[in-house]
Amino acid sequence: MKKDVKKYLLTAVAAVLLLAFPLLVDNLYIQHSFFMIFLFATIGLGWNLIGGYGAQLSLGHAAFFAVGAYTAVLFVIYQSLTPLIGGLVGVVIAVAVAGLIGYPCFRLRGPYFTLATIAAGEIVRTLLLHFQDFTGGANGIPLPYKGDNFLFLQFSSKAPYYYLALAMFVVVFFLVRYLEHAKMGRYLAAIREDQDAAESLGVQTHKVKMFALLISAAITAACGVLYAFSVSFIDPDSVAGLNLSIEIAVVVIVGGIGTLWGPVIGSVVVIFLTEMTNLYLGDIRSGASLVLYGLLLILVISIRPQGLSSFFRRN
Amino acid sequence: MDIFLQTTINGLMIGGVYALVAVGLTLIFGVMGIVNFAQGEFVMLGMYASWMLATYLKVGPYPGLLPVGLIMLAVGYIVFRTLIARVVGKPDEVAILLTLGLSIFLQNVILVIYGADYLTVQTTIKDAALNFAGLSLPLARVVAFVVALIFVGLLSYMLAKTDLGRAMRACAENRNIATLLGINPKFIFTLAFAIGIVMAGLAGVLLTPMFYVYPGIGTLFNLTAFVVVVLGGMGSVPGALLGGLIIGILESLTGTYVALDLAPIGTWLVFLLVLFLRPSGLFGRRVN
Numbered sequence: 210m211k212k213d214v215k216k217y218l219l220t221a222v223a224a225v226l227l228l229a230f231p232l233l234v235d236n237l238y239i240q241h242s243f244f245m246i247f248l249f250a251t252i253g254l255g256w257n258l259i260g261g262y263g264a265q266l267s268l269g270h271a272a273f274f275a276v277g278a279y280t281a282v283l284f285v286i287y288q289s290l291t292p293l294i295g296g297l298v299g300v301v302i303a304v305a306v307a308g309l310i311g312y313p314c315f316r317l318r319g320p321y322f323t324l325a326t327i328a329a330g331e332i333v334r335t336l337l338l339h340f341q342d343f344t345g346g347a348n349g350i351p352l353p354y355k356g357d358n359f360l361f362l363q364f365s366s367k368a369p370y371y372y373l374a375l376a377m378f379v380v381v382f383f384l385v386r387y388l389e390h391a392k393m394g395r396y397l398a399a400i401r402e403d404q405d406a407a408e409s410l411g412v413q414t415h416k417v418k419m420f421a422l423l424i425s426a427a428i429t430a431a432c433g434v435l436y437a438f439s440v441s442f443i444d445p446d447s448v449a450g451l452n453l454s455i456e457i458a459v460v461v462i463v464g465g466i467g468t469l470w471g472p473v474i475g476s477v478v479v480i481f482l483t484e485m486t487n488l489y490l491g492d493i494r495s496g497a498s499l500v501l502y503g504l505l506l507i508l509v510i511s512i513r514p515q516g517l518s519s520f521f522r523r524n
Numbered sequence: 525m526d527i528f529l530q531t532t533i534n535g536l537m538i539g540g541v542y543a544l545v546a547v548g549l550t551l552i553f554g555v556m557g558i559v560n561f562a563q564g565e566f567v568m569l570g571m572y573a574s575w576m577l578a579t580y581l582k583v584g585p586y587p588g589l590l591p592v593g594l595i596m597l598a599v600g601y602i603v604f605r606t607l608i609a610r611v612v613g614k615p616d617e618v619a620i621l622l623t624l625g626l627s628i629f630l631q632n633v634i635l636v637i638y639g640a641d642y643l644t645v646q647t648t649i650k651d652a653a654l655n656f657a658g659l660s661l662p663l664a665r666v667v668a669f670v671v672a673l674i675f676v677g678l679l680s681y682m683l684a685k686t687d688l689g690r691a692m693r694a695c696a697e698n699r700n701i702a703t704l705l706g707i708n709p710k711f712i713f714t715l716a717f718a719i720g721i722v723m724a725g726l727a728g729v730l731l732t733p734m735f736y737v738y739p740g741i742g743t744l745f746n747l748t749a750f751v752v753v754v755l756g757g758m759g760s761v762p763g764a765l766l767g768g769l770i771i772g773i774l775e776s777l778t779g780t781y782v783a784l785d786l787a788p789i790g791t792w793l794v795f796l797l798v799l800f801l802r803p804s805g806l807f808g809r810r811v812n
Contacts, residue, residue: 317803
């Protein structure tokens with residue numbers, strides 16, 4: 210009982226601090242860093258559904274991210290359509306793309322799914338680069354300024370984006386927490402432990418994995434929309450590149466694959482490290498932060514495959 | 525028609541080098557079940573080694589094959605013993621993530637050391653070409669193709685006819701029974717991994733006269749090699765050879781007839797098509 214009180218108190222304090230944060234810290238750079246932490250934590254939670262709980266390693270989530278981002282932005286540019294609808298269309302397209310990848314791959318075992326997700330990411334990136342009259346190609350595409358307008362997700366300050374990312378994070382966190390203990394989570398756990406046994410007990414493994422992938426893609430695409438409007442500029446290499454797909458996976462793996470808090474802890478650690486190395490080493494040589502990434506990934510996999518969140522668990 | 529023939533031959537030539545990279549990948553996968561996501565980075569290391577030999581010691585690209593091969597053998601040995609040995613026999617994802625980390629690490633260590641500049645090796649072979657029947661074959665490509673095929677042939681021979689090759693195939697079949705027969709699997713795995721890395725490094729040497737050398741180039745070969753291996757059938761050496769040639773030609777044709785910057789798309793579409801229609805690839809065992 211006493212423990213419960215402590216837990217609620219802690220949650221309440223954390224909630225107040227997170228809500229008041231933009232009022233307490235008015236440094237734009239730090240506000241943006243926190244925005245990125247929540248954004249990556251949310252994508253990580255989504256990635257974890259298929260990559261962690263489903264044990265189907267995706268290295269192509271940037272494809273979903275980019276489809277969401279580009280669809281919403283292009284609708285604003287060509288149709289002046291609000292991203293609240295354009296983004297929804299983007300999410301639907303991303304889910305369709307995910308279905309196309311998942312359908313053939315989930316019949317197979319082995320690394321096929323991973324390779325197919327890389328293929329999907331590269332196809333999206335190459336197409337965005339190629340159709341430059343429409344997408345702006347390698348130069349990227351800036352968002353036309355529509356004034357301080359919620360309908361176009363454009364604000365004169367950083368704080369609204371922070372709150373949007375925080376809100377999205379909270380919603381996705383509780384969704385994943387629910388799914389973890391719902392039928393889907395149990396089925397995924399069974400598949401991860403022993404696919405044959407799960408199948409013999411009547412689990413439709415193909416369908417379950419597919420469901421996890423589709424939700425995961427939808428979450429990632431929604432994050433892509435929010436990202437695009439917060440930075441008001443997107444280009445194929447930064448939103449559809451293999452590096453982004455890898456970064457998403459690294460966040461979860463460093464934090465703890467297949468755990469609820471893993472993506473959260475991973476996002477805090479990885480974004481903090483990235484920002485720090487960019488701040489202090491970025492001028493010396495580009496690539497320094499990525500050396501660290503690679504090293505972190507190697508170390509976690511070979512020394513602590515359960516990730517950093519396992520240090521916090523009591524049992 | 526001439527353009528068609530020229531395009532096809534150009535693709536075939538580069539396809540030979542793809543085959544060499546992919547053969548290394550498929551050997552490593554076939555023998556120890558490791559999906560090596562850093563294969564392309566070893567091609568990149570081979571290119572930098574070749575570039576350094578040419579720049580500092582004035583060793584031309586082709587005499588450099590031997591020293592680079594030996595260096596890569598040592599690199600392969602060290603990488604296997606320090607990292608890869610830990611994950612042999614673990615689920616696919618573990619090896620993928622470990623080698624992915626290695627790939628990011630290697631790529632960016634080179635970036636930090638040498639910067640992002642595009643380096644070139646100055647050789648006279650660059651501009652030389654064989655001309656016949658109205659076709660022009662750049663000499664560097666011809667040499668790369670022939671040498672790559674020789675190495676692929678040597679590897680196939682080794683696997684098929686020598687005791688070492690038989691031991692490797694035995695370990696691939698069943699590690700425990702191979703141990704009972706007096707084979708030391710750790711030694712065989714180390715050697716197979718190192719040979720796979722040597723193949724990648726040698727491909728790098730052969731590519732140096734025709735490609736720019738820069739830290740990110742490995743990614744290109746990584747991705748292509750995977751498509752080749754899946755197309756040929758994972759673990760199959762003849763499959764990797766045929767797959768390499770097919771992908772080389774396909775890429776070249778897409779680049780010429782569709783659009784140059786869409787060349788990789790043809791490759792990716794074939795890859796997805798193979799997954800739909802025949803996931804075991806051309807020569808692979810059936811997968812379910």
